[in-house]
Amino acid sequence: MTARLPLAALVLSCVAIGGAYALAFLPGGAPPWAAWGLILGSAGALAAMMALGATRNGRLRPVALVACLLTFGVVVIAFGAALLLPADEGPGARLLLGLPLRTAIVLYGVGLVPLLFLPLAYAASFDADTLNEDDLDRVRRAAREREAMRGRRADADAPPGHTP
Amino acid sequence: MSASFLLAEAAPPAALRQPAIIGVALLYFTAVALIGAWASRRTRSARDFFVAGQGIGIVTLAVAAMASTLSGFAFIGGPGLVYSAGTGAVFIVLSASITNTMGAWVLARRMRLLGEARGLITVPDAIGARFRSPAAQGLSAVALLVAVVGYMASNFLALGLVIDAMFGTGLALGIWLAMLVTLSYTAAGGILAGVYTDLFEGAVKTVASVTVFYFVLRAGGGLDGISRAITAVDATFLGPWGKMPALSALSLFFVFGLGALGQPHVAHKFYMLRDPRRLKWYPLLMSAAMALTLLLYVGVGLVMRAKVADGALPALARADDATPAFVLGFTPSVVAGLVFAGVIAAGMSTVNSFMNIGAAAITHDLPRALGRRVGDELRWGRVWTIVLSLAAVVLAQLPGAVVAFLGIFGFGLFAATLVPSLAIGLNWKGATREGAIASIATGLVLTLTLETCAFLKLFTLPAGVTISGLSLVLSVLVFFAVSRLTRARAAAQLDDDVRVVMEV
Numbered sequence: 001m002t003a004r005l006p007l008a009a010l011v012l013s014c015v016a017i018g019g020a021y022a023l024a025f026l027p028g029g030a031p032p033w034a035a036w037g038l039i040l041g042s043a044g045a046l047a048a049m050m051a052l053g054a055t056r057n058g059r060l061r062p063v064a065l066v067a068c069l070l071t072f073g074v075v076v077i078a079f080g081a082a083l084l085l086p087a088d089e090g091p092g093a094r095l096l097l098g099l100p101l102r103t104a105i106v107l108y109g110v111g112l113v114p115l116l117f118l119p120l121a122y123a124a125s126f127d128a129d130t131l132n133e134d135d136l137d138r139v140r141r142a143a144r145e146r147e148a149m150r151g152r153r154a155d156a157d158a159p160p161g162h163t164p
Numbered sequence: 165m166s167a168s169f170l171l172a173e174a175a176p177p178a179a180l181r182q183p184a185i186i187g188v189a190l191l192y193f194t195a196v197a198l199i200g201a202w203a204s205r206r207t208r209s210a211r212d213f214f215v216a217g218q219g220i221g222i223v224t225l226a227v228a229a230m231a232s233t234l235s236g237f238a239f240i241g242g243p244g245l246v247y248s249a250g251t252g253a254v255f256i257v258l259s260a261s262i263t264n265t266m267g268a269w270v271l272a273r274r275m276r277l278l279g280e281a282r283g284l285i286t287v288p289d290a291i292g293a294r295f296r297s298p299a300a301q302g303l304s305a306v307a308l309l310v311a312v313v314g315y316m317a318s319n320f321l322a323l324g325l326v327i328d329a330m331f332g333t334g335l336a337l338g339i340w341l342a343m344l345v346t347l348s349y350t351a352a353g354g355i356l357a358g359v360y361t362d363l364f365e366g367a368v369k370t371v372a373s374v375t376v377f378y379f380v381l382r383a384g385g386g387l388d389g390i391s392r393a394i395t396a397v398d399a400t401f402l403g404p405w406g407k408m409p410a411l412s413a414l415s416l417f418f419v420f421g422l423g424a425l426g427q428p429h430v431a432h433k434f435y436m437l438r439d440p441r442r443l444k445w446y447p448l449l450m451s452a453a454m455a456l457t458l459l460l461y462v463g464v465g466l467v468m469r470a471k472v473a474d475g476a477l478p479a480l481a482r483a484d485d486a487t488p489a490f491v492l493g494f495t496p497s498v499v500a501g502l503v504f505a506g507v508i509a510a511g512m513s514t515v516n517s518f519m520n521i522g523a524a525a526i527t528h529d530l531p532r533a534l535g536r537r538v539g540d541e542l543r544w545g546r547v548w549t550i551v552l553s554l555a556a557v558v559l560a561q562l563p564g565a566v567v568a569f570l571g572i573f574g575f576g577l578f579a580a581t582l583v584p585s586l587a588i589g590l591n592w593k594g595a596t597r598e599g600a601i602a603s604i605a606t607g608l609v610l611t612l613t614l615e616t617c618a619f620l621k622l623f624t625l626p627a628g629v630t631i632s633g634l635s636l637v638l639s640v641l642v643f644f645a646v647s648r649l650t651r652a653r654a655a656a657q658l659d660d661d662v663r664v665v666m667e668v
């Protein structure tokens with residue numbers, strides 16, 4: 001997977017959200033399905049940003065890819081279920097872990113489930129895919145080269161006989 | 165998040181003036197003063213003042229970032245919003261399960277490495293280095309300044325109200341005291357003092373939140389009991405979107421989700437980490453700290469609504485009374501003291517970050533944007549910290565509605581101006597300085613214009629559309645569109661060392 005895909009997904013997500021907002025300006029307000037624009041757009045924007053950040057040298061490694069796809073899926077499924085399932089939050093409502101079913105799916109699904117895998121996926125892939133000693137050496141070498149080049153430029157620009 | 169939640173009086177003053185509550189608050193102030201004195205002795209350079217000498221550990225970073233992210237809104241305004249809007253209010257914090265890992269992947273590593281490679285000390289510094297553009301650096305500094313002063317004013321007012329309620333000082337003196345305490349350690353110890361007081365304040369907030377949540381479950385008969393009491397009388401309050409339309413709740417999720425990448429008080433802290441390889445544990449630590457500290461946000465609003473629903477309590481006169489009423493009525497006074505210390509901690513930890521960021525924008529970023537350098541950045545950083553604090557205190561004395569207006573658009577303004585140029589810009593080599601400048605200008609102008617028009621009631625946006633969401637979407641799209649149009653210049657605008665940082 002290259003960096004182009006997260007970028008395209010991010011643009012499409014923002015367009016979907018913009019579209020949902022535009023529909024809200026219609027006389028009579030946004031149609032009910034406009035919420036799907038925000039669901040897909042929000043989930044897409046967050047997953048795409050993560051994928052963009054996790055991409056190295058134009059490649060997204062498997063652990064990060066799975067984490068991003070899972071995040072997108074969890075958010076879309078949880079919000080989608082809240083839209084599609086029948087409302088049952090009145091007296092005698094069926095509770096799941098102390099909350100009405102649709103609300104439990106949203107709050108536990110979006111608010112808790114990503115906590116169970118995202119930080120672990122980040123930590124698990126950190127040494128191999130995010131930052132290792134070789135990466136640090138490379139950055140520090142590039143910084144030293146830049147400083148050396150600036151020093152040489154300063155020397156060249158200095159008037160004759162001047163000691164920096 | 166804005167602290168405008170406390171523009172109404174926080175709680176009945178007499179109820180707060182209990183020895184245990186005042187004692188805990190005084191202990192808190194003493195601890196903050198000691199940390200400030202310790203840090204001020206260690207602050208010897210501009211680098212110490214603005215980036216803590218790049219010497220803090222990962223636990224300190226994570227807890228301090230959490231503390232400055234969750235302002236007093238998390239303890240007072242948030243629970244009040246849950247009490248009045250139900251589940252919909254939780255959408256403001258719902259994305260926290262994702263944003264910390266997202267921030268680590270998108271910003272943490274690149275900011276930290278760029279900071280080391282270039283000796284950067286501010287967020288606009290990173291934008292300037294990425295696009296080799298003093299103009300982009302200066303424009304982003306202007307956006308930061310606009311939001312920072314408003315944030316500071318609304319937080320000073322909120323802190324002043326709490327101090328007045330606890331000590332009976334009167335509002336004006338309460339505001340000045342809040343400013344003087346925060347200023348004393350921020351001006352002396354800079355962000356070094358700020359970050360270690362944030363660590364202490366974050367710990368206070370977390371302990372207070374977990375403790376209060378225990379009393380929430382006890383008072384409500386568990387989550388089942390709370391839900392049964394509410395659903396018996398109100399079928400929408402505990403629906404998936406609460407009292408909001410689905411579009412409004414989802415819009416909050418989007419703004420606070422993607423917008424989290426544009427919060428300078430968090431991004432700035434990545435520069436301060438001693439060992440960048442410790443970032444491995446940042447999402448885990450930050451997410452855990454945040455999840456625990458948000459228990460109060462969700463729990464108190466729900467249990468208070470349940471108590472009103474089953475007739476145990478009369479309806480609250482003001483939604484923002486939910487936390488004060490709960491802790492005074494259902495917890496021991498020491499816990500109440502801890503919560504009010506937590507509220508003060510939340511306000512002060514947010515303000516000290518903004519004092520530092522604002523001072524850096526004036527001392528460091530704006531002069532560089534104009535091709536100049538300030539000789540002694542440490543001294544001028546301290547001077548501007550004082551000047552900005554005085555300006556914010558003067559603004560805080562304005563009518564409450566004006567102060568609320570100043571504080572309310574901060575998050576959205578940061579998001580619309582910084583997410584494209586900073587978060588996307590540091591991860592996409594095809595971005596251009598023209599795209600960055602256009603997106604920052606779009607975010608700044610749109611947010612200020614629309615928020616001002618809305619404040620003056622010149623128009624009302626339809627349900628589900630937020631100004632911050634609209635501005636964020638448009639600034640991102642402008643960033644992509646202008647970068648695409650000027651893509652031939654992208655490669656030439658990228659220095660070699662910055663390219664390496666973007667490639668690792």
